[in-house]
Amino acid sequence: MSVDILRVGLIGAGRIGLLHAQHLAGHIPAASLLMVADVNEEAARECAQRFAIPYATQNYQAILENPDIQAVVICSPTDTHARVIQEAAQAGKHIFCEKPIALDLPSIDQAVAVVASAGVKFQIGFNRRFDANYRRVRQALERLEIGRPQILNITSRDPGPPPLAYILVSGGLFLDMMIHDFDMARFLIDSEVEEVFTMAGVMHDPALGEVGDVDTAVVMLRFANGAIATINNSRYASYGYDQRVELLGSSGAISIDNKYANTAIISDGQSIRRDLPLHFFLERYNESFLLEMTAFVDSVLHDRPVPVNEQDGRAPVVLALAARRSLDERRPISIDEMR
Amino acid sequence: MSVDILRVGLIGAGRIGLLHAQHLAGHIPAASLLMVADVNEEAARECAQRFAIPYATQNYQAILENPDIQAVVICSPTDTHARVIQEAAQAGKHIFCEKPIALDLPSIDQAVAVVASAGVKFQIGFNRRFDANYRRVRQALERLEIGRPQILNITSRDPGPPPLAYILVSGGLFLDMMIHDFDMARFLIDSEVEEVFTMAGVMHDPALGEVGDVDTAVVMLRFANGAIATINNSRYASYGYDQRVELLGSSGAISIDNKYANTAIISDGQSIRRDLPLHFFLERYNESFLLEMTAFVDSVLHDRPVPVNEQDGRAPVVLALAARRSLDERRPISIDEMR
Amino acid sequence: MSVDILRVGLIGAGRIGLLHAQHLAGHIPAASLLMVADVNEEAARECAQRFAIPYATQNYQAILENPDIQAVVICSPTDTHARVIQEAAQAGKHIFCEKPIALDLPSIDQAVAVVASAGVKFQIGFNRRFDANYRRVRQALERLEIGRPQILNITSRDPGPPPLAYILVSGGLFLDMMIHDFDMARFLIDSEVEEVFTMAGVMHDPALGEVGDVDTAVVMLRFANGAIATINNSRYASYGYDQRVELLGSSGAISIDNKYANTAIISDGQSIRRDLPLHFFLERYNESFLLEMTAFVDSVLHDRPVPVNEQDGRAPVVLALAARRSLDERRPISIDEMR
Amino acid sequence: MSVDILRVGLIGAGRIGLLHAQHLAGHIPAASLLMVADVNEEAARECAQRFAIPYATQNYQAILENPDIQAVVICSPTDTHARVIQEAAQAGKHIFCEKPIALDLPSIDQAVAVVASAGVKFQIGFNRRFDANYRRVRQALERLEIGRPQILNITSRDPGPPPLAYILVSGGLFLDMMIHDFDMARFLIDSEVEEVFTMAGVMHDPALGEVGDVDTAVVMLRFANGAIATINNSRYASYGYDQRVELLGSSGAISIDNKYANTAIISDGQSIRRDLPLHFFLERYNESFLLEMTAFVDSVLHDRPVPVNEQDGRAPVVLALAARRSLDERRPISIDEMR
Incomplete structure (x- = not known):
C-alpha cells in the first residue's frame, strides 16, 4: 500500500459517523476506510455495506488493535470520547474526534495529556471553520x-430542538449548540475570551426548562484584544437553519448570509420572496465536513499541525461552562475563575 | 420682485399638473407659481386653492397674455401640446412641456420650428433622467x-393598464408608455438609434387589442455606436411598478433595482420575503419630477441649456412610430425610413 | 386664523432646529411657524429669513409671552431643556422637545411634573419611531x-465621532447616541427593561477615553416579557451610517437594512458592489423628522395623545444611566436600582 | 454483476469527458465506468488511471464491440458525434451525447433516424436543465x-472567449454558446419557437470577426404560445460567468441570480461589495452535470424516457442556424423556412 494513503478506522456509525464514512470512502482519495465499529452491530454492518468498508465490528478495540490502522475517527457518544481518545492514543493511532471532547474539564485535560505523551495527531471536529463563508470572514x-x-x-439558530433524551446527555444548549459559536468566535477574533455574560x-x-435547559440564549464575550462578541442562539427558528455572522473592524465590516438551495426570487401580487435557506447542518455544512476530514488526512500524511487542536477543543467547553454559570449566578464570569 | 425668482403659469391642472404645481409652489424657492389654467374651471380653482396660486382661469391665453409670467408649464392633453407650445413661444414664454410633444412628426417639427425662431427655452418632461437610479447608470x-x-x-412594466378611453387618444403603448424607455435608451447609450424591431x-x-393596442411588447434597438438595446413593456405586472435597467459595458456592468417603501425582510416557515415595490410613477418618480422642474427653472433663470431639449422630445416619438411600424409590418425598421 | 392651523414658535436654531423649521414652514400645512429664538441672534435671523418666519429674537421668553403662539419646539442645548420645558408649560404652550429631556432623572421628573400639572401636550423627539423601516418592524x-x-x-453606528467639545456636555455615548437605541428597543419590544449589562x-x-467616554459599546437588555435585546454602537463605522435591527419572534423574524441613495449594483473584474448607504442622520432620517412633527401638530390640533410621551422620554435616560453604571461596576444592573 | 448497475464506456477524454468520468466513477453508485477511449491514447490512459477505469484505448470501436458495455457517453469532438452516435446505436448501446448533435440538420436527422430504428435510449447533454436555479423557474x-x-x-455571458481554433470548428457563438440558451428558452416556455430575429x-x-463570428449577440424569439423571449450573449463579461434568467408570467415573475462561492458582503470606506460569481461552467454547473448523468443512468436502468431527447437536441440547432441567418439577412426568420 502506498505511503500516500491513510488507513482509517471509524468508531461510531450514527448520523455523523455515516457522514464521515461517506467522505472517507468516496471523496478523499488519500484515505482508505478499512474498519467500522459500533456498539450497535447492525449499524456497523449497514455502514460497512453502504460504503464498501471491508470490516465491521461491535468492538472498537478491534480497530485499535489492528496495526494496519493508522488513524481513528471518533463519532461515538460524547460521554465515551475521553476514554476512547486515551485508548486510541495509547495504541498509537492518530485521532480525529467529534466535538466536544468531554463535558467536563478534568476529563478533557486527562485525555489531552495522554494524547500529548503519545505524540499522535489530534484534531477536533469544529467543521464550521472549513465552511466557505466563515473562511471568507477569517x-x-x-x-x-x-x-x-x-x-x-x-x-x-436551529429549525427545531433535538429530542429531550439527547438534551439530557448533551450538556444542554451551551455545550451541544453554542459550543460551535464559541469556537467560531475564537477562530474569527483570534484572541482568548476573558469574560462571559449570559441572558x-x-x-x-x-x-x-424542566430538564434544566434553555431554548433561547444570548451571550456576550470580552476578548483579551478588546473585541466584544455576542452570540444568539434559538432552538426554534421557524424559518430554518440560521447561521450568520457580522464583524465590525476598525476600517470596515463583513457579514455573511445563509446558504440557499437556489437563488430564485418570485414576485406576485403579495410579496417579493425566496425559498427558505438550506434546512439543517448536514446540508448547510456538508462541504465543510469533507474539508475538515481532508485536512486531517493531510495533516497526518504530511506530518503537519492539525488545523483544530486540543486547545481549540478545550476552550469552547470552558466558555460553555462559564456561560451556564453566568446564567445561573446572574453575573459576568471571568474566565480566570474557570481554570 | 427679485430677478432670482421665476414667475410661472401652469396650463393644465390634471394629475401631472397638480404634481408640478405642488413642486413649484412648495419646493422650488426659485419659482413662483402665479397662475393656473384648466378648461375645467373647477379643477383650476381647486389647484389654486390647494397651492395658494393667486389666479385661476379657464382660459390659458390669460396666462400667455400676462407680461409678468416668464414661463409656462404645459400639462394639457397631448393633442393640445403643439398648439399651446407655439402660442406660448410666440408670446415669448419659456416652455416646459410634458411628453410627448405630439403624436405625429409634422406637428412636432412645426412646434419646434416656432420655438426655435422665438428663442425661448424649451424643456420636455422626461423626468426619469433625473431619477437617482438612472442618473447613477449614466x-x-x-x-x-x-x-x-x-x-x-x-x-x-405598469401594475395595470390605463382606462381604454385614455388609450384611444394616447397613441397606444409605444407612444404613451415605451416612449419613456426610448428616451432612457438614448440617454444611457448616448447615441442615436438606427434600427428598430418589435414583437x-x-x-x-x-x-x-380591439382598439388596436397591445399590452405586452419587446423591442430591440441598434444604435449608431454599435450598442444593442432591448425594451420590454407590460401593462400588467401583477407585483407592481417594475422599472429597472441592466447595462453591459466593455469592462463591467451596472444594474438598478426597483425602489421600495422599506427595506424589511420577513422570514417565517413559508418564505423569506419583502413588501412590493413602490406602486406607481407618482411615488416611484416623485423626486425626479421635482428635480426636472428645478432644472428647468435654473436653466431659464441662468440662461443655461435645458437638460432635455427638443431633439430629446422628437427622437422617442420617431422610435415609437418605428416600433409600431415594425410590429405592423413584421420587419426591422431603419430609422432612415422615418425621417 | 383658522382653527386648523397650529401657531408654533421655535426655540433654538441650530442644526436640528433648522431641520424642524424647514418642515414646519414648508411641509406641514397644518402648522404656521411664527417665531424663532436663539441666543445667537444672527442664527435666529438667518433661520427666519430662510424659512420666511415673521419674527426672530434672541430671547425665547418673547415666544412664551406671545399669546398667539400655541406650541413650542425646543431645540436648545440639552442642559436648557428642563428649564425651558417648565417655563413653556407654565405659559400654557404645548411642547415638542428634542431628546433627551435632561441628563439626570431629578431634572426630568421635575419637568414632567410641571408639564403634567399644566395639562399641555408634551412630545419627545425620538424620530426613528417614524422611520418607515422601524415602523415596518413594529x-x-x-x-x-x-x-x-x-x-x-x-x-x-455613526460614520465618525462628534467633536470632543460636544461629548463633554452630551453625557457621552450612552446618553447622546445609544439613547435612540434604548428608545427603539422599548418601542419594538413593547415592554419595560428589567436588567442591563454593558461591555x-x-x-x-x-x-x-480621557474625557471619560467610550467609542464602542455593546449592551444587553432583559425585558419584563422575557425578550432579550443587544445594542451595539460604534462612533467609527468606516462605511458610513449603519442603522439596522433584526428581531426574532416566536414564529418568524424580521430584519431591516440601511437606506441607500440608489439601488445600482456595479460589476467589474474586481467585485460586485454598490455605493455606501446614506451618510448620516439628516439624510437617513429626514422623512421621519417630518412625520414626527406632523404627528405632534395633529396631536395638538385634534387633542389626541402624543405618540412619544414623557415616559418614553424618561425611560431611555434611565437605561443610559444603567448601561453606564454597568460598565463602571462591571456587573448587570437591575432597573429597580435606578429608580 | 447486479442488474442495478449500468456498465458504461466513455468516448472522449477531454475536459468534459473527464468531468463525466469523475461523476460516473465516484458519484453515481448505479453506474460502473469500465472503458475509456480517446484518439489521444495518453489522454485515455490518464483518465483511466485517475478514475480507476479498468480499460483505456485509442479506439472507441473497442467499446462498441464489448458486449458487457450497455451505454456510451460521447464526448468526442462535435464533428464526430453523428457518426459515433450511429455506430453506437447500431451496436445496441444506449447513448448519452454532448451537445450539439451536429452542426447541420441533415447529419442530425440521419443520426436520429438510426437511433430511432435501433430503439436505444438517446439523451443530449443540455445540463443546465438540471441546475437548481433553472429547475426552480420551471x-x-x-x-x-x-x-x-x-x-x-x-x-x-462568458468571462472570456474560447481560442480562435475552437471557434473555427464550433459553428460560432450561436452554435457553441447560445445553443444552451435556445434549449433553456424551450425548456422554460414549454412551446416551440416560430420566429427569430438577431442583432x-x-x-x-x-x-x-475575421473568422466570421460575433462576440456579442441579442436574439428575440416568438413562441407558438405567444410568449416572447430575448437572449443576450457576450463572450467578454469582465466580471465573470453571468447566467441569469427573468421570466414574467401573467400573475407574477421569477428571476434567478448567479451562484457565488460565498455570501460575504464587505463594507468599507469605498463600497459595499462581494466577490465575483463562480467563474465558469465547470464550477457553476458542476452539480447539474452530475444530475443529468444520474438521470441518464436511471432512464436506462428503469426504462424510462430520457429527460432531454432527440427533439431537444435538434430544435436548438435549428434556432442557432435561424439566428445566424437573421443576422446575415437582417430580417426576422420564420422557423418554417428552416425545416
Missing part, C-alpha cells in the same frame, strides 16, 4: 480588508 | 466605471 | 407576522 | 406560481 481579517476586529455578532430563557417548550 | 458611463456600452436591457401581443385583455 | 409585530418578540439585535471600550481615539 | 411555472409565461429574458456584432476582438 480571510478578510488576514488580508486586512476590515482592520482589527471590534464587534462580532454571531447568529446561530437566556425557555421561550417555547417548558419541558426543556 | 454616471457609471461618464466615469468609465463599466467601459463602453454594449447591451442595454430596459424593463418597464408584441395582447396577452391579457382582448379589449385592448 | 407593524410586523402588531400584525402577528413573526409572533412574540424573543431576540432583538440593534446595530447603530465597552475605547478602540479608536484615546482622547475620547 | 417549477414555478408548473406550480402556477407566476401564471402563463409572457416575457423571458436570458442573460448568458449582433464584434465589439471586442476584430480577429473574431
Whole structure:
C-alpha cells in the first residue's frame, strides 16, 4: 500500500459517523476506510455495506488493535470520547474526534495529556471553520480588508430542538449548540475570551426548562484584544437553519448570509420572496465536513499541525461552562475563575 | 420682485399638473407659481386653492397674455401640446412641456420650428433622467466605471393598464408608455438609434387589442455606436411598478433595482420575503419630477441649456412610430425610413 | 386664523432646529411657524429669513409671552431643556422637545411634573419611531407576522465621532447616541427593561477615553416579557451610517437594512458592489423628522395623545444611566436600582 | 454483476469527458465506468488511471464491440458525434451525447433516424436543465406560481472567449454558446419557437470577426404560445460567468441570480461589495452535470424516457442556424423556412 494513503478506522456509525464514512470512502482519495465499529452491530454492518468498508465490528478495540490502522475517527457518544481518545492514543493511532471532547474539564485535560505523551495527531471536529463563508470572514481579517476586529455578532439558530433524551446527555444548549459559536468566535477574533455574560430563557417548550435547559440564549464575550462578541442562539427558528455572522473592524465590516438551495426570487401580487435557506447542518455544512476530514488526512500524511487542536477543543467547553454559570449566578464570569 | 425668482403659469391642472404645481409652489424657492389654467374651471380653482396660486382661469391665453409670467408649464392633453407650445413661444414664454410633444412628426417639427425662431427655452418632461437610479447608470458611463456600452436591457412594466378611453387618444403603448424607455435608451447609450424591431401581443385583455393596442411588447434597438438595446413593456405586472435597467459595458456592468417603501425582510416557515415595490410613477418618480422642474427653472433663470431639449422630445416619438411600424409590418425598421 | 392651523414658535436654531423649521414652514400645512429664538441672534435671523418666519429674537421668553403662539419646539442645548420645558408649560404652550429631556432623572421628573400639572401636550423627539423601516418592524409585530418578540439585535453606528467639545456636555455615548437605541428597543419590544449589562471600550481615539467616554459599546437588555435585546454602537463605522435591527419572534423574524441613495449594483473584474448607504442622520432620517412633527401638530390640533410621551422620554435616560453604571461596576444592573 | 448497475464506456477524454468520468466513477453508485477511449491514447490512459477505469484505448470501436458495455457517453469532438452516435446505436448501446448533435440538420436527422430504428435510449447533454436555479423557474411555472409565461429574458455571458481554433470548428457563438440558451428558452416556455430575429456584432476582438463570428449577440424569439423571449450573449463579461434568467408570467415573475462561492458582503470606506460569481461552467454547473448523468443512468436502468431527447437536441440547432441567418439577412426568420 502506498505511503500516500491513510488507513482509517471509524468508531461510531450514527448520523455523523455515516457522514464521515461517506467522505472517507468516496471523496478523499488519500484515505482508505478499512474498519467500522459500533456498539450497535447492525449499524456497523449497514455502514460497512453502504460504503464498501471491508470490516465491521461491535468492538472498537478491534480497530485499535489492528496495526494496519493508522488513524481513528471518533463519532461515538460524547460521554465515551475521553476514554476512547486515551485508548486510541495509547495504541498509537492518530485521532480525529467529534466535538466536544468531554463535558467536563478534568476529563478533557486527562485525555489531552495522554494524547500529548503519545505524540499522535489530534484534531477536533469544529467543521464550521472549513465552511466557505466563515473562511471568507477569517480571510478578510488576514488580508486586512476590515482592520482589527471590534464587534462580532454571531447568529446561530436551529429549525427545531433535538429530542429531550439527547438534551439530557448533551450538556444542554451551551455545550451541544453554542459550543460551535464559541469556537467560531475564537477562530474569527483570534484572541482568548476573558469574560462571559449570559441572558437566556425557555421561550417555547417548558419541558426543556424542566430538564434544566434553555431554548433561547444570548451571550456576550470580552476578548483579551478588546473585541466584544455576542452570540444568539434559538432552538426554534421557524424559518430554518440560521447561521450568520457580522464583524465590525476598525476600517470596515463583513457579514455573511445563509446558504440557499437556489437563488430564485418570485414576485406576485403579495410579496417579493425566496425559498427558505438550506434546512439543517448536514446540508448547510456538508462541504465543510469533507474539508475538515481532508485536512486531517493531510495533516497526518504530511506530518503537519492539525488545523483544530486540543486547545481549540478545550476552550469552547470552558466558555460553555462559564456561560451556564453566568446564567445561573446572574453575573459576568471571568474566565480566570474557570481554570 | 427679485430677478432670482421665476414667475410661472401652469396650463393644465390634471394629475401631472397638480404634481408640478405642488413642486413649484412648495419646493422650488426659485419659482413662483402665479397662475393656473384648466378648461375645467373647477379643477383650476381647486389647484389654486390647494397651492395658494393667486389666479385661476379657464382660459390659458390669460396666462400667455400676462407680461409678468416668464414661463409656462404645459400639462394639457397631448393633442393640445403643439398648439399651446407655439402660442406660448410666440408670446415669448419659456416652455416646459410634458411628453410627448405630439403624436405625429409634422406637428412636432412645426412646434419646434416656432420655438426655435422665438428663442425661448424649451424643456420636455422626461423626468426619469433625473431619477437617482438612472442618473447613477449614466454616471457609471461618464466615469468609465463599466467601459463602453454594449447591451442595454430596459424593463418597464405598469401594475395595470390605463382606462381604454385614455388609450384611444394616447397613441397606444409605444407612444404613451415605451416612449419613456426610448428616451432612457438614448440617454444611457448616448447615441442615436438606427434600427428598430418589435414583437408584441395582447396577452391579457382582448379589449385592448380591439382598439388596436397591445399590452405586452419587446423591442430591440441598434444604435449608431454599435450598442444593442432591448425594451420590454407590460401593462400588467401583477407585483407592481417594475422599472429597472441592466447595462453591459466593455469592462463591467451596472444594474438598478426597483425602489421600495422599506427595506424589511420577513422570514417565517413559508418564505423569506419583502413588501412590493413602490406602486406607481407618482411615488416611484416623485423626486425626479421635482428635480426636472428645478432644472428647468435654473436653466431659464441662468440662461443655461435645458437638460432635455427638443431633439430629446422628437427622437422617442420617431422610435415609437418605428416600433409600431415594425410590429405592423413584421420587419426591422431603419430609422432612415422615418425621417 | 383658522382653527386648523397650529401657531408654533421655535426655540433654538441650530442644526436640528433648522431641520424642524424647514418642515414646519414648508411641509406641514397644518402648522404656521411664527417665531424663532436663539441666543445667537444672527442664527435666529438667518433661520427666519430662510424659512420666511415673521419674527426672530434672541430671547425665547418673547415666544412664551406671545399669546398667539400655541406650541413650542425646543431645540436648545440639552442642559436648557428642563428649564425651558417648565417655563413653556407654565405659559400654557404645548411642547415638542428634542431628546433627551435632561441628563439626570431629578431634572426630568421635575419637568414632567410641571408639564403634567399644566395639562399641555408634551412630545419627545425620538424620530426613528417614524422611520418607515422601524415602523415596518413594529407593524410586523402588531400584525402577528413573526409572533412574540424573543431576540432583538440593534446595530447603530455613526460614520465618525462628534467633536470632543460636544461629548463633554452630551453625557457621552450612552446618553447622546445609544439613547435612540434604548428608545427603539422599548418601542419594538413593547415592554419595560428589567436588567442591563454593558461591555465597552475605547478602540479608536484615546482622547475620547480621557474625557471619560467610550467609542464602542455593546449592551444587553432583559425585558419584563422575557425578550432579550443587544445594542451595539460604534462612533467609527468606516462605511458610513449603519442603522439596522433584526428581531426574532416566536414564529418568524424580521430584519431591516440601511437606506441607500440608489439601488445600482456595479460589476467589474474586481467585485460586485454598490455605493455606501446614506451618510448620516439628516439624510437617513429626514422623512421621519417630518412625520414626527406632523404627528405632534395633529396631536395638538385634534387633542389626541402624543405618540412619544414623557415616559418614553424618561425611560431611555434611565437605561443610559444603567448601561453606564454597568460598565463602571462591571456587573448587570437591575432597573429597580435606578429608580 | 447486479442488474442495478449500468456498465458504461466513455468516448472522449477531454475536459468534459473527464468531468463525466469523475461523476460516473465516484458519484453515481448505479453506474460502473469500465472503458475509456480517446484518439489521444495518453489522454485515455490518464483518465483511466485517475478514475480507476479498468480499460483505456485509442479506439472507441473497442467499446462498441464489448458486449458487457450497455451505454456510451460521447464526448468526442462535435464533428464526430453523428457518426459515433450511429455506430453506437447500431451496436445496441444506449447513448448519452454532448451537445450539439451536429452542426447541420441533415447529419442530425440521419443520426436520429438510426437511433430511432435501433430503439436505444438517446439523451443530449443540455445540463443546465438540471441546475437548481433553472429547475426552480420551471417549477414555478408548473406550480402556477407566476401564471402563463409572457416575457423571458436570458442573460448568458462568458468571462472570456474560447481560442480562435475552437471557434473555427464550433459553428460560432450561436452554435457553441447560445445553443444552451435556445434549449433553456424551450425548456422554460414549454412551446416551440416560430420566429427569430438577431442583432449582433464584434465589439471586442476584430480577429473574431475575421473568422466570421460575433462576440456579442441579442436574439428575440416568438413562441407558438405567444410568449416572447430575448437572449443576450457576450463572450467578454469582465466580471465573470453571468447566467441569469427573468421570466414574467401573467400573475407574477421569477428571476434567478448567479451562484457565488460565498455570501460575504464587505463594507468599507469605498463600497459595499462581494466577490465575483463562480467563474465558469465547470464550477457553476458542476452539480447539474452530475444530475443529468444520474438521470441518464436511471432512464436506462428503469426504462424510462430520457429527460432531454432527440427533439431537444435538434430544435436548438435549428434556432442557432435561424439566428445566424437573421443576422446575415437582417430580417426576422420564420422557423418554417428552416425545416
